[in-house]
Amino acid sequence: MGKLLEVKDLRVSFHTYAGEVKAVRGVSFELNEGETLAIVGESGCGKSITSKSILRLIPSPPGDIKKESQILYKDKDILKMNEKELRMLRGGEISMIFQDPMTSLNPTMKIGKQIAENLIVHRGMNKKEAIKEAVKMLQMVGIPNAQERVNQYPHQFSGGMRQRVMIAIALACNPKILIADEPTTALDVTIQAQIMDLMKELQNNLGTAIILITHDLGVVASIAHRIQVMYAGMVVERGTTDEIFYNPKHPYTWALLKSVPRLETKHKDTLYSIKGTPPDLLKPPVGCPFASRCEYCMEICKEQMPKPTKISDTQEVSCFLLHPNAPKVEPPQGIGGKL
Amino acid sequence: MGKYILKRASYMIFTLFIIVTATFFLMNAMPGDPISQQARKMPPEMQQMLRHKYGLDKPIAERWIMYLKQLLHGNFGDSFVTPGFSVNEIIKYKMPASAWIGIQAVIVGLLIGVILGIIAAFRRNTTADYIVMFIAILGVSVPGFVIAFLLQTVLGGKGNIPIAGWKSASETFAQGLRFTILPTIALCFGSIATYARYMRTSVLDVINQDYILTAQAKGISRIAVAVKHVIRNAIIPIVTILGPQIATIITGTIVIERIFSIPGMGNSMIEAINSNDYNVILGLTIFFSLLYIVSLLLVDITYSLVDPRISLTKKKK
Numbered sequence: 298m299g300k301l302l303e304v305k306d307l308r309v310s311f312h313t314y315a316g317e318v319k320a321v322r323g324v325s326f327e328l329n330e331g332e333t334l335a336i337v338g339e340s341g342c343g344k345s346i347t348s349k350s351i352l353r354l355i356p357s358p359p360g361d362i363k364k365e366s367q368i369l370y371k372d373k374d375i376l377k378m379n380e381k382e383l384r385m386l387r388g389g390e391i392s393m394i395f396q397d398p399m400t401s402l403n404p405t406m407k408i409g410k411q412i413a414e415n416l417i418v419h420r421g422m423n424k425k426e427a428i429k430e431a432v433k434m435l436q437m438v439g440i441p442n443a444q445e446r447v448n449q450y451p452h453q454f455s456g457g458m459r460q461r462v463m464i465a466i467a468l469a470c471n472p473k474i475l476i477a478d479e480p481t482t483a484l485d486v487t488i489q490a491q492i493m494d495l496m497k498e499l500q501n502n503l504g505t506a507i508i509l510i511t512h513d514l515g516v517v518a519s520i521a522h523r524i525q526v527m528y529a530g531m532v533v534e535r536g537t538t539d540e541i542f543y544n545p546k547h548p549y550t551w552a553l554l555k556s557v558p559r560l561e562t563k564h565k566d567t568l569y570s571i572k573g574t575p576p577d578l579l580k581p582p583v584g585c586p587f588a589s590r591c592e593y594c595m596e597i598c599k600e601q602m603p604k605p606t607k608i609s610d611t612q613e614v615s616c617f618l619l620h621p622n623a624p625k626v627e628p629p630q631g632i633g634g635k636l
Numbered sequence: 637m638g639k640y641i642l643k644r645a646s647y648m649i650f651t652l653f654i655i656v657t658a659t660f661f662l663m664n665a666m667p668g669d670p671i672s673q674q675a676r677k678m679p680p681e682m683q684q685m686l687r688h689k690y691g692l693d694k695p696i697a698e699r700w701i702m703y704l705k706q707l708l709h710g711n712f713g714d715s716f717v718t719p720g721f722s723v724n725e726i727i728k729y730k731m732p733a734s735a736w737i738g739i740q741a742v743i744v745g746l747l748i749g750v751i752l753g754i755i756a757a758f759r760r761n762t763t764a765d766y767i768v769m770f771i772a773i774l775g776v777s778v779p780g781f782v783i784a785f786l787l788q789t790v791l792g793g794k795g796n797i798p799i800a801g802w803k804s805a806s807e808t809f810a811q812g813l814r815f816t817i818l819p820t821i822a823l824c825f826g827s828i829a830t831y832a833r834y835m836r837t838s839v840l841d842v843i844n845q846d847y848i849l850t851a852q853a854k855g856i857s858r859i860a861v862a863v864k865h866v867i868r869n870a871i872i873p874i875v876t877i878l879g880p881q882i883a884t885i886i887t888g889t890i891v892i893e894r895i896f897s898i899p900g901m902g903n904s905m906i907e908a909i910n911s912n913d914y915n916v917i918l919g920l921t922i923f924f925s926l927l928y929i930v931s932l933l934l935v936d937i938t939y940s941l942v943d944p945r946i947s948l949t950k951k952k953k
Contacts, residue, residue, distance in 0.1 A: 352853055380858075387855035400846040403865050405872070405944060414864075415854045450944040466854065 301473055301506055302328040302351070302370050302391075308363035309346050309355060318578050320346045322530035328474065333500065333507040335521035335538075337514055337553065341575055343530040344510045348476045351375065351508075352387050370474075389419040392467035396479040398459035402451040408435070409447030412466050419470040434465040438495060457488035461495065468499060475500075478510045493520055514557050518542065523611070526550050529576050529586035531602075536612035545628060546614040549587045554632040585617070593618060593626050640948045641933070648929050655925045656707065656918065660700055663917055670716035670912045690716065703918070712919035717911045723919035726904055733802060734889055734900035737819050741885050745824030746831060750874060753835020754867060760840065768832055775829020780888050784822035784895045791818060800896040819896045823888045827881045834877055838870040845869075872943050879935040883928050 309321040321343040328334050336344045349355050351368055353375065368375040375386065395401045403411060412434055413427035422430060428447060435443035438461040451459060460480060467475055477496065481489035497520050500507055511517055517524060518538065525535040526549060534547040545551055555569045562568070573590040576582050582589070588598040597617050606619040618626050671686050678686075687693045691702065706713055712723030756768035792799035796814050803812030842848065843866060851865040890902035897903070901920055908916035940948045 354849060354852060384855040384857065387853055389855055393850075393853040395846055395849060397846060401850045403847045403851065403869065405869055405942070406864070414851075414856055414860075418854070418856050452945045463850070466850070 299330050300327055301330050302368070304347070304351070305367040305369070307347060307350060307366045307368065309343070309350055309366075310361045310363065311359045312361060313359060313579075316579050319581055320530055320578060321350070322578075322581065324527070324530070324532055326525055326532065326535070328506050328508060330473070331500070331504045331506055332522045333509060333520055335509045335511060335517040335524045336527055337511060337517060337524055338527035339512050339553075339571075339575065341578075342527045344512075344527050345478055347527070348393070348478050348508060348510050351474075351476060352391055352393055353378075353383060354393070385419070388415050388467075388472070389470050390472055391474040391476065392470070392472040393476040393478065394460070394463045394467045394480050397483045398456055398463055399483065401463055402459055404451055407448055407450060408454070408462055412447075412462070412469050415466060415469040430469070431465075434469050435462070437468075437499070438462070438465045440465075456484055457491060460484060460488075460492050464492075464495065464499070468503065468505065471503060472505060474506045474508065476508045476510070479512070480509075481516055482511070482513070489516065496520065514553055526553065529581065530578060531586065531615070533587065533616070534612075534614045536608070540609065540612045544608075544612070545632070546608060546612070546619060547587075547616050548591045548593050548618070551628050551632055552590075555629060559631075585615070595623070637937075637949065641937075644933050644936075648926075648933070651929060652922065652925060656704070656922060657700070659918055659921045660703060661696070663914060664696055666912065668912055670914055672912075707922075712922070713915035715908075715913055715916050717908070717913040717916070723915050726916060727901065727919065727923055730899060730901045730904050733898050734893065734902060737816055737823060737893070737898060737900065738885055738889055740816060740820045741823035741827070741888075742882060744820055745827030745881070745885070746874075746878070748824075749828040749831025750835050750871070752828065752832040754839055754870075756832065756836040757839030757843070757870075758862070760836075765836075768836070772829040772833045775825050775827075776833070778825075780822050780826055781891050781895060783825045784818070784892055787818045787822055788895075800898075802898050815896075815898075819892050819898060822895075823885055823892050826884060826888075830877060830881060831874060834874055835870065838873045839866060842866050842870045872939075875935060875939050875942055878938070879932045882931045882935075886924055886928060 304327075305325050307321055307324045308319070311318040311320055324343070324347055326334070336347065338344050346355065350362055350366075353362075355362065362376060366376060370386065370390065373382075375383070378386065402408070409428045409431045412431035413422075413424065416422045416427040416430050417424065420427075420430075431447050432443045435446055440446055440458060440461055446454075451462075454462065463480075475496075480496070481492050484492060493516060496507065499505065507520075509517065509521060514524075521538050523535065523537050524541040525532050526541070526547065527533065528549050534541070534545065534550045536544075541550060542554070545554060549571075552569075552571045556571065558568055571590055576586050576589065582599070584597075584599040584601055585591070585594075585603055588594045591598065595617060601617075603615045603617045603620075605613045605615045607613055608619075617623055669687070669692055671683050671690070671692065684693070691699060694702075703713070710724075712727070715721045715723060715726060718726075752768045752771070756765045759765050788799050791797055797817055798815055799818075802815050848861065848865055851861045856864075889900060890905055892898075893900040893902035894906055901923070904916065905920045905924075907913070908920065936948065940946050
């Protein structure tokens with residue numbers, strides 16, 4: 298498995314009237330061929346911005362990707378690509394699907410044409426061939442009556458069906474990487490499972506690497522190989538799925554795991570939620586951004602940002618609790634493990 | 637679709653009936669009648685004879701029914717003021733000039749307005765945007781007749797542009813075009829402003845939609861995104877205001893034709909009102925109303941063509 302994508306020290310800010318909002322503050326990660334990397338975190342932690350930056354879909358202004366950032370795809374910096382290279386990359390090498398399938402499709406364009414657009418640009422097909430291929434794509438993502446459906450408009454599809462269409466559009470040109478930005482958040486639970494199964498199946502068949510953005514650890518468990526937990530624009534913990542679920546080290550990861558509803562949860566038990574709100578990224582705290590909400594917060598946490606500590610080859614945590622001088626803290630009971 | 641149009645047509649007839657009735661009684665409520673206006677110096681006995689001849693001495697309800705009967709035969713009656721001319725003939729002779737100016741104004745207004753709106757939206761917060769928005773504010777706040785006088789003062793008589801007038805029968809279409817320049821601008825200036833403003837808002841609204849992000853993520857060119865995804869969707873609300881804008885143009889012609897002395901229906905309308913020429917007033921009112929109602933129907937049909945989510949007829953399940 299070769300390295301496909303490497304994000305190095307990604308920093309993204311938004312210039313607003315109130316000042317500079319530092320949405321992503323030095324995120325680095327790698328993605329290997331054919332693997333699924335999940336980026337997990339609550340709203341506003343910078344996970345969507347990170348994923349959109351990979352395709353340079355951040356509107357600028359007000360968005361601003363800092364100069365020191367690098368996003369290497371096959372050793373070429375995406376952030377330095379010209380317009381044409383970027384276009385070939387988008388949809389051809391790296392595709393993206395978005396959160397809300399109800400608004401992600403053009404309402405006045407036939408489904409077939411929306412898939413065909415991709416094929417015409419990246420695979421040099423003519424219109425007729427592209428529509429034919431679009432029918433095949435629709436069949437592949439499990440849409441019945443594909444032949445008829447290509448000539449319909451998005452409003453004639455249900456939410457789950459539309460997300461399937463989005464996946465068909467994204468995978469039409471057989472990209473190396475699929476970025477899925479909360480692909481199931483807007484769907485109900487049974488449809489969620491169907492879409493996740495579909496993505497897993499297509500990954501097995503096509504070997505596409507997936508970056509899955511979500512705030513729902515439950516969604517991640519069955520599909521991701523590696524998980525990276527983000528908080529306030531930074532990666533606070535990363536590891537393989539097993540490591541994150543069976544041996545989490547960061548108090549924020551604990552809190553996230555604790556918030557996942559479980560089968561054995563009693564009806565009258567209140568679901569855990571993390572108290573407080575994420576820090577204001579207009580004035581990010583100097584210390585650990587989670588300090589103000591952390592149950593195990595120490596003095597040092599408010600003054601300094603902890604450096605990442607390696608737990609294993611794959612697991613890395615930024616927390617002072619792992620410092621040799623820190624008190625020993627046990628993770629809360631009944632979190633993680635098999636969901 | 638055919639059934640829908642038929643249904644709309646029956647509503648139209650009802651609407652027209654109301655318009656005819658209201659106009660008929662309002663017009664009769666105006667002081668004087670065509671005879672007293674035209675034959676002021678005649679002795680009252682002769683005026684009375686004339687009234688009798690034209691049936692003006694009958695009770696108003698009876699005249700109303702007579703007029704409706706006459707309408708059913710497609711006959712608008714004769715002009716009282718210009719003897720020997722039927723209203724049908726007046727419409728036939730006066731319509732070409734009005735139609736020319738009107739259609740030209742609708743097309744020019746729509747094209748320029750939409751293009752300005754698109755430019756303003758894609759170049760938002762730049763000088764180009766500010767200029768377009770300035771024109772837009774000017775266009776909606778300054779009435780058409782003020783623009784008309786300004787144009788006459790500034791441009792009229794310069795080069796080949798006449799201050800007013802119309803092509804003579806011997807001149808060709810191309811030669812006559814110069815007479816239409818100023819009236820067309822005066823007529824469509826307000827529309828340009830309205831379209832530009834709506835189009836700008838609409839484009840900005842569409843640009844922020846998720847599906848534009850989807851389109852960008854496909855790697856298609858910026859121009860393709862702009863044309864196929866942004867403008868295609870942004871144009872839909874414009875169709876909605878097309879109807880009221882056509883009405884503005886129709887009523888605008890009445891004033892504008894007067895200012896530029898264009899031999900059109902608007903001009904005839906004012907003359908008819910001034911001289912209490914009952915049949916001409918009624919005939920032209922009906923004609924203008926019909927024009928407006930039909931254009932509204934066309935707008936609705938266009939709407940269903942540009943937006944697949946809208947269908948005029950109930951779909952079979």
